[in-house]
Amino acid sequence: MKKYIIAIFIFTTLQSYSQYNNNGMRNQGQNQMMQTPDKPADPDFKIERYLGIVIYDIEKAAKKSGIKLSSDEGKKFSSLLTTYNKEIKDIRRINSFTLKSTKEMIDNYQKNVAKTGDFSNQTKVRLEMASNLKPISDTLKKEDKELDKSIKALLSEKQYKKWIKYNRKIYKVFPKEKKE
Template sequence: MKKIILLIALSCVFTTKAQYGYGNNNGRQRQNQLPQTEQKAPEPNFDVERYIGIVNYDIEKAAKKSSIKLSSNVGKEFSKVLTKYNKDIKDITRINTFVLKSTKDLVENYQKKVIKTGDNSSQKKVMTKMGENLKPISEILKKEDLILDKKMKVLLSEKQYKKWIKYNRKIYKIFPKEEA
């Protein structure tokens, strides 16, 4: 009988030690752990160029994705068309650098304010201002995109054109439809 009581008492001691970790410094280890810090929200990074559809094509990659050999006649014409398009887009971007930068700053400052205060009541005002700033640039880009799309439709086969459109969707470039 004494042995059974001793066995029960020892098993209780061992199970409590195993469950609660008495004697193996778990209490101290918890105190020595670094306190968890709150994660900061990421800094706002508004990509204006992507928002309005400014794309500078990597000609080799675009040709590869569209199954066009640059050494062929079609490839050479494809390269010329994209080089001219890239040059035109760079000129548009350079001319409108101030508008793009100010719009980017406007949106990022608004986002920082919302993160800090949680008040997004001025969102409509900021979106309207952003639309007013970017509308002229957007119209110019739409014309350039229509010209590029027409040239590509004429230049490429139907299969290559489908691949060209698919590649453009992956880089977030959508060509506007012609207005009748």
């Protein structure tokens, strides 16, 4: 009888100890998940997304637009996007210094604001950014209008709608033509 009582005592002690440890570990894990990081993430202004610079993956763009690359229409589509990608890469390469310096200026401003909470230079930074990026933006708009005209002439209405939907997903918006 003593053996049974000792066995039951040991068994219940071990069971309560293990339950205590599991709850302790669970609470510890929950506390770790709720902790905030020591410092906020560094600012990373996506200047190419801001300007609408997109280098197309031709196969993916054709698939999303409902075009078969093996057809004549698909070959024309592929050549249009290849030419567009080359021109955009050239624009990006030529203006790389301006893009990099503007990105650094904005990131430094955001870091400074995060430290001090001082937004007094916001207008100055925004105007400087706009003046730096205006020529690049104008060139990109011109290229985008040409691509949009060519694509619109090439694709059916249904395929063109799919093309526009795909571009919205990758944060690309084509400028509207002014009707006079």
